[in-house]
Amino acid sequence: MPDAAGEDAWMPHRARDTVTLRDVAAEAGVSLATASRALGGGRSVAPENARKVLEAATRLRYTVDASARAMNRGSDAIALIADDLATPAVAAVVAAMERQARTVDAFVTVSSTRGLPELQAATIRNLAGFRPRALVLTSTRISQDPAETRVLDELLAFERNGGRVILYGSGSVHLPFDAIAVDDRGSARLMGEYLARTGHRRVIILAGTRERAYAAARTSGYVEGLLAAGADVQDIRIVNCAVSRQGGFDATAQLIREGLGGTDVLVAINDTVAIGVLSACRAAGIDVPGQVSVTGFDDVPLARDLTPRLTTVALPFTEIGIRAIEMAMRERPSEPVRETFRGTLTVRGSTSG
């Protein structure tokens, strides 16, 4: 601590330079190397010395400088880049990642990009500067934007420099990185089959919008399942809507105005839309599931708290978060690994039958 006035050491309330490993070593009466080993790897240090160092460290409130450490042994940070952190599904995955990371001495950092390719690329580049162990990218937005290739470039550059890249989401199937995917189609199919099996025949699918990566897959899955279990393609109607509570509300209100006719079920592209659907039904005095069933997809925490409780397809967010960390922590495999999760049909109160 290069301090002109030695007196400063006695004035704990004055701002001072950071306490450094050198200070700890001095305080403990050992060499820098020993202090480092005692706090770091824990490799071969006399118990007596280890104790002295630990004590000195806590006495001095020493915190290792993560930058300096990262320069030598690599970072233990894992950076997640998502469109929007306030989405329940993303929040669930993040929570699981954080929990899992703690068990392997890693550290999760999150950033959001609103799904904008330029911002994604810039964020990757920024984060890459920290040389994190891995970058986990998840996006529900599809785009043919030229900026998209910049995203790919940045990812490749990061990997070339030794970082791990993990993709999560149904897009980007063709990219040369480890990936965690959700079998949206197969999962949605389970819902379609269940609905047709329980007598739902006239179906309206609130399919979201094309720029959502999962929209087409889920919609196809719904239709497939319905047909496979006996529904008639003539009785299935597909309606687009904004992917939000409000989008579900508006689309449903509109449908109600036009007349729901003999519709048996409103199948939403995800839980958030389904919540809007339920609100619109309630607002119009339509009983769910008495007059019409409603279903979602995701099983966000809120889904089981709604009235009625929402029948949906539960995605294993916790496992996904855990797996993402595991992939991030292991060496890069020779071939990209792709792991697919399927959802579980979760029947609750919003469907009849």
Next chain:
Amino acid sequence: MPDAAGEDAWMPHRARDTVTLRDVAAEAGVSLATASRALGGGRSVAPENARKVLEAATRLRYTVDASARAMNRGSDAIALIADDLATPAVAAVVAAMERQARTVDAFVTVSSTRGLPELQAATIRNLAGFRPRALVLTSTRISQDPAETRVLDELLAFERNGGRVILYGSGSVHLPFDAIAVDDRGSARLMGEYLARTGHRRVIILAGTRERAYAAARTSGYVEGLLAAGADVQDIRIVNCAVSRQGGFDATAQLIREGLGGTDVLVAINDTVAIGVLSACRAAGIDVPGQVSVTGFDDVPLARDLTPRLTTVALPFTEIGIRAIEMAMRERPSEPVRETFRGTLTVRGSTSG
């Protein structure tokens, strides 16, 4: 690049060592120092050389090592620690912070702690290791937990080591750090006055729970305003509820079951609770604002999309985010600075009068 087989340079698909500033300098035919200056400060470099360096850097896809840079000139990261990132109010502040940070070449990192003091302390410690420029802590949870003092200790230690600490939220008024506060009481008072002025006399306040730092202040403010504008204390009822959509829903459903009597308005502690209140009213066929008015607090983005649109107190989240960054970027003032924001009464469709 210490590479045994020089041939590797010709095999772009093989993983290689990170490209370093030394490589850029060599490629540009200048010294390390000049390369550093051209990319870093921009201080005094011949235009010709600057161009060469920039070109070499992009050609080599060079990214500065943030750790190495941080060791020399300090980090440009600002770390936000919140209870829960998926809260709309927090999300709004984070978005504003990120945007503002970009304008000052800073970088926002976020972490969540579920409001648990142990996790808060551990997170502060972890992040402190990265020597970020500042730590912005926001928590809505109050606790007399002994672990709370560990939080304080970590914060002090971080500051002692030269970091900036910014608190945001109505708790922790007494702590010796720069703070951004919301005048919950004064803001709520505006709502109370408005309601009494527009003829609302029989009032039920859905006051949340005690462990929310802002609950008591807002409730007091509501009452104060109501009384100031002519309401009778006898006609004001305070009901606790969980601070969530479901909490608002349940409490309201219960009230409806007991009979709302001549209640003129249901005053929620925040918008999220108000959303639950609206749902419960809708479910019970109670017209808002025809039969009863409903109000919130925060003005989350969703508030204006509800049916009816929610009358609420708008908090200036964008300004708060901007201010937080500004405070984080400037030198520590000799005395802690405390800045208070007041909300704006925002009348929309959910109140009569």
Next chain:
DNA sequence: CTGAAAGCGCTTACAG
């Protein structure tokens, strides 16, 4: 404007 050199705070072969 430029370069050689010292130094940021750590970790880790290397030789005891």
Next chain:
DNA sequence: CTGAAAGCGCTTACAG
């Protein structure tokens, strides 16, 4: 098990 020394990738006085 331990310490002196080299080195991680940068930045920044210091002397031209």
